Amino acid sequence: MTKIVKHIFFSQNKLFVDFEKQFSFDDNLNFGTSFKSLYKELKLDYPKYFKMDSLSKLGFLAAEVLLHNCKLNEQHLAEKVGIVIGNSSSTLLMDTKHQETLNNKAAYFPSPANFVYTLPNILTGEICIRHKIQGENAMFISSKFDAEMIATYVEILFDDKKITACLAGYIEINQESYEAFLVLIDNSNQEPTIEKQLIDIYSKYKNTTNSWKN
Amino acid sequence: MKEVFVHGSYLISSLGFGIQENMDKLYGAQSGSALIHDHKYYPEAFFGSKIDHLRFANEFENQFPNLLTEYTFFEKLLLFVVQKSIQNLHFSIDLKNTLVIISSTKGNIDLLAETERGKWENERVFLWKSAEYIQEFFKLENKVLVISNACISGVEAISVGSRLIRTGKFKNVIVAGADILSEFVVSGFQSFQSLSLEQCKPFDSERSGLNLGEAAAALVLSCSENTSPIQVLGSATSNDANHISGPSRNGDGLFLAIQSALDESKITADKVDLISAHGTATDYNDEMESKALSLANLESVPVNSLKGFWGHTLGAAGLIESIVSIESMKENKLIKTLGYENHGVSKNISVVSQSKTHKIDTFLKTASGFGGTNAAIIFQKHKQHD
Structure with a gap:
């Protein structure tokens, strides 16, 4: 009863929507600069964005592209839209920043603006605020994208009638790289299992990005 | 759809070790919170709830001899509560095809402190790494699942475990949760000015913020009833x-x-x-x-x-x-x-x-x-x- 109706993949400064390249930023740009460029390209005006940590920014931008023109709120009740996200490094980049404010006892200045972003589910919270999503939400931490777990759980939520639509995927950022794979699933069609759909789509993206390294 | 039954459990809190000790103090209205003067956690004194670390080290050594230095405090808590919750079962479960779910907000976050630098491998700070150590220790076939959804993590972990049993994905699930006091977390809540200077007063007109605490617990869920009420x-x-x-x-x-x-x-x-x-x-x-x-x-x-x-x-x-x-x-x-x-x-x-x-x-x-x-x-x- 469920179908992946749209998907996006953003990594190594290239962003794809349904396998089509939509944005491409110079390989040499750091992620901060390319996120900023993407924000501009999307012509967003959302001051809260600038307070976010890089994990939330990445998830926010991914959701922005994914849900563009999707009419999610017209087709689904807020409390029937779920969000199930996987991640590996949690908020290590912000954790490190918060820890640095503690290391020098003479200049001890932990900041609430940093600390609030030391929880990985803040990224789902930011997406929920922006898109008025109030349904089931989960944040799973695994060493890499775990399609089986995400799919299993999303299927249960649909089967239990907890949700009629769901954002699912993998949002990860660490010192070396970032990756956002986000899909919109709804109950509109009969298709292969979500796991099969997730694996097929994700591996096609990974094959594309891996080929750049060669 | 299968029914989900609650079986053996175990917890460690500032009140004590195991169900009975904790229940006695809860019914007896004794608090485990106190003023903590320890620069390891915060430059100034703060009101919080700490596990008895010395006692834990002794009990851990009795349970798992010669492993004290192999694992971090967070990991030891998880190993200990999982082991105890299994011992408290009225039936034997095949650990191989049991799913373990870990619920934690910050896991081994204390390892980021300067004093810990170089003591453990870099990856050790990741929650999935702790999960791998738990999986390896108990020789589990299934990957240990980690849920980190802020302060609902514990309830959500039971919810996710129940759903996985109800739909027949797993017969047994052990839900294990832990978070420890650390300078990282204490300083963060202090910066939010959300810590009370005294014992916290839920729903009271004079309430003035929260107390942070550390605890660990495990709970076994199963599709089989086995005398569970x-x-x-x-x-x-x-x-x-x-x-x-x-x-x-x-x-x-x-x-x-x-x-x-x-x-x-x-x-x-x-x-x-x-x-x-x-x-x-x-x-x-x-x-x-x-x-x-x-x-x-x-x-x-x-x-x-x-x-x-x-x-x-x-x-x-x-x-x-x-x-x-x-x-x-x-x-x-x-x-x-x-x-x-x-x-x-x-x-x-x-x-x-x-x-x-x-x-x-x-x-x-x-x-x-x-x-x-x-x-x-x-x-x-x-x-x-x-």
């Missing part, structure tokens, strides 16, 4: 979609989770005999909860918060509070809300101010956290044990 009936999570660091003003997010959990359980609000609330004793949280309970027609149901006993234990909170509320239901005895004297929330909810005998067949556990997350889960005495 307790079932998980239904559960839900929701999001306020309002603010990342403050709860919704009107309680609608938590209400959605409560209503969805009641609906799934096929019961109405009047069948609930006890609510184990989140009750952190911050102004906004307790007020929001009173509104959500009112929206759900639960104002007349006894509600308690256990944060006055052991503080807010973050990723472990939902789990330890579910475990002792299950005991409380088995014994038909309400635990009072330590710290509560004068009603201090706008809705007329029925905060338990004295521990007393009370028939409990069904209880609701709720939790809410940063990121606007809420969770609700309903436990019930199995019909045959009425």
